[in-house]
Amino acid sequence: MKRSRKIIASVAVIMAATFVSSARQSSVFDKDHMNVSLHGRYTHMLDGHNMYRDMLDSYGTGLAGVQVGFDTHPSDSSWWAGAYNYPHLSFGFSYDATGALKTKPGARMGDFYNLYAAMEFDFFRVGPFSMGPVIEVGASFNTARYDPETNIPNKFIGSTLVANLAGGLELKYRFLPQWEIALTGYLIHHSNGMTRVPNWGTNQAAVGAKVKYYLAPAEDFRKPALEKPDFPKGLRWNVYTAAGVHSCSIEQNALQKAGERGYPVKPRLRAIIGVEAEWRYHPLLSTGLGIEGNYAGNTYRQNDLILKGQEDPKGYSPIYTSVHLVQNLHYSNFSLHFAWGVYTFKRVGLSEDMGRCFQRIGARYHLPTFKVGNIFLGFDMRAHFLDRSYCLEYSVGYTF
Structure with a gap:
């Protein structure tokens, strides 16, 4: 364990040093926009409903990581960057030593090796503080x-x-033209989106510190006066199809009761066709209403026979429909959306536990393909009861 931590720390330092050296020597990197940072955090497992009591004897551990980033500036003359107060994009690697947590006999908790993209928003700036x-x-x-x-x-x-x-x-202090320190607080979630079960996921709270080095001194962040970009105002239609996977803890319970191991439960295809009517009233914002038709292969009848001892008198159907309200946040060709919906028709048995409501969060990239519209590629995570990951979905659609 100690050896692996030393290796990870060495790799992080080498990555940071190599990045700075390459950026100074190569024209491929624009040093006026680049930065590198190191961070450390203390993480604590959030034991809601005593969910870890059969697994853990300790809850706190450490995390360390490195990031390389790209900054947006007023000199870029980007209205989109200015609208979000010049955000920072970075790519990072971190090591979370959850494998060091003390566990009950017969239990093991592994370490997390994380690769991720991050967006930082400085919504408040006062002198060197942000x-x-x-x-x-x-x-x-x-x-x-x-x-x-x-x-x-x-x-x-x-x-x-x-x-x-x-x-x-993050609370940041730029104490020198090219150096910054930050105090950070995070909530962290790990999950596979129910692509395999059991998958309760892990939730952590984390506090820590970060030190960041900018390859160029800070700019004056007074916003220049820029005109709003052209954007498709008014009513827009999104037509899309999506496919994903789901696996259900109910199937897992049925397999257990039937005396079969069956772990992990294999994911099943989920297919979706949807239409959204969206009203774009600001370059950054649009709101819409959508309907979806869903198909999910299932064994709900078998689950009921095993778990309930009877079939559902209403019958079963792999088809169900839904309506949802969606709010979109736009940044140039990217959009982030949050949806809340209800199932208008579903027959999935007596033992199902997904409820009537669902929530969805995702992102889309709109390809500038046609004058009258564009193709978009998307990724969504759908959940029930706000905290039950159920399905990961990949989508392709057309906006007109």
Whole structure:
């Protein structure tokens, strides 16, 4: 364990040093926009509902990482960057030593190796001080997942590769023209989106510090007067199809009761066709209403027979429909959306637990393809009851 931590720390330092050296010597890098940072955090597992009591004897550990970043400036003459108060984009690697947590006999918790992209927003600036939110999205490799023979208590991580999502707040102080320190607070979530179960996921709170080196001195961040960009005002239509995977903890419970190991439960295809009517009233904002038709292959009848001892008298159907309200946030050709919806028709059995409501968060990239519209590529994570990851979806669509 100690040796692996030394290796990770060495790799982080080498990455940082190589980046700075290359940036100073190569025209490929624009040093006026680049930075490199090192950070450390203390992380604490959030034990809601005593969910870790059969797994852990300790909850706190450490995280260390390195980031390389790109800054937007007023001199870029980008209205979009100015609208978000000149955000920072970075790519990072971090090592989270959750494998060092003390566990119950027969249980193992693995380390997380995280690769991610981050967006920092300085919504408040006063002299050398700035403060704003941070969003991190990426993937994590975990060294210990659930195993029905050797790691039964670890119902939190069902697969080696999981999603890494984090959000937080940073308070920064630029104490020299090219040096900055920051105090940070984060909430971190790891999950595979129910692509394999069991997958309760892990939730952590983290506090830490960051030191950042800019390859060029700071600019004057007074915003220049720029005209709003042209954007498609008024009513727009999004027509899309999406495909994803889901696997259900109910299927897992049915397999257990039937006396079969069945772990991890295999993911099943989920297919979606949707239409959204969207009203674009500002370059940054649009609001819409959508309908979807869903198909999900299932074994709901078998689940009910095993778990409830009877079939659902209403019957079963792999088809269900929904309506949703969606709010979009735009940045040039990118958009981030949040949706809240209800299922208008579903027959998935007596033992299902997904409820009537769903939530969806995702992003789309709009390709500038046609004068009358554009093709977009998207990725979504759908959840039920706000905290139950259910499906990861990849989409392609057309806006006109």
